[in-house]
Amino acid sequence: MAHKKTHHEHHKQHEKHKPHHHYTTKQKIKILRKTIHNLKHPPVPSHPKHPKHPKHHGGGRGAIAPAHGHDWILAMNDQLDTCVIAAVANSLYQKTGTWVPDKELVPFGEDISISRCFDMIMDSGLGGHELYSASLVNWPSSGSVMGMRIPEGPHAALYLGGGIMASWGGAVAIHGVIEEIWDLEWR
Numbered sequence: 001m002a003h004k005k006t007h008h009e010h011h012k013q014h015e016k017h018k019p020h021h022h023y024t025t026k027q028k029i030k031i032l033r034k035t036i037h038n039l040k041h042p043p044v045p046s047h048p049k050h051p052k053h054p055k056h057h058g059g060g061r062g063a064i065a066p067a068h069g070h071d072w073i074l075a076m077n078d079q080l081d082t083c084v085i086a087a088v089a090n091s092l093y094q095k096t097g098t099w100v101p102d103k104e105l106v107p108f109g110e111d112i113s114i115s116r117c118f119d120m121i122m123d124s125g126l127g128g129h130e131l132y133s134a135s136l137v138n139w140p141s142s143g144s145v146m147g148m149r150i151p152e153g154p155h156a157a158l159y160l161g162g163g164i165m166a167s168w169g170g171a172v173a174i175h176g177v178i179e180e181i182w183d184l185e186w187r
Helices: 007-017 025-040 083-096 102-108 114-124
Strands: 131-136 145-150 153-161 164-167 170-173 177-186
Touching: 083 102, 083 114, 083 145, 083 153, 083 164, 083 177, 114 131, 114 177
Parallel strands: none
Antiparallel strands: 131 177, 145 153, 145 177, 153 164, 164 170
16 A cells, blocks of 8 residues: 655655755845835835925824934924934934934034935944945835925935834824935944
C-alpha cells in the first residue's frame, strides 16, 4: 500500500524546490515596518482646500507630548516664515526623539525651499544628527515632510497620518494642496 502524503509533507517537499530570498534581519524588519505602516496609513492623495484657517494656529495634540509649551516644534513659525525648518526639525523629533530648540532653527532663515534646507542640514547637521537621505516620494507616510500650497501661500509641514499634519506647534488637519513629499532618514 502506497503512503499518502499529508498536506504538511507535500508543502515541505514543494518548499525545497522554491527559490529562497535571503534577507538580512534588518531588511526583514524594514519590510515588516513598511507593510504595517501601509496597512495603518493608506496613501493619501492631494487634499482639497478647506476653509481658510489662520496661519498662526496652535492647539491639537501630537503623537508625543513634550514639555516645551507645544506638542510639536514651532521654530517661531507663529511669528516668522520658518515652516520649512520647523517641518524638518519635526521629522527629526518624530524619528529620533531629539527636540531642537527654536534658537537653533531660526538662523536657518525664512522662506527657504525644502531642498535648500536639506543642503544646509547636510553641511551642518541638525540637533547632533546627520540627514542621511532625503527622497522625493509620491505618497506621504507618517513622518514625511510636505511642501504644500495653503490659502495663505506656500507652506511646509510634517505629515502625521490620517489627514493630520504637525504645523504651527500642533497637530492640525491638512488644509491645502500637497505639491511635494519627502521621506527623510536620520543618523
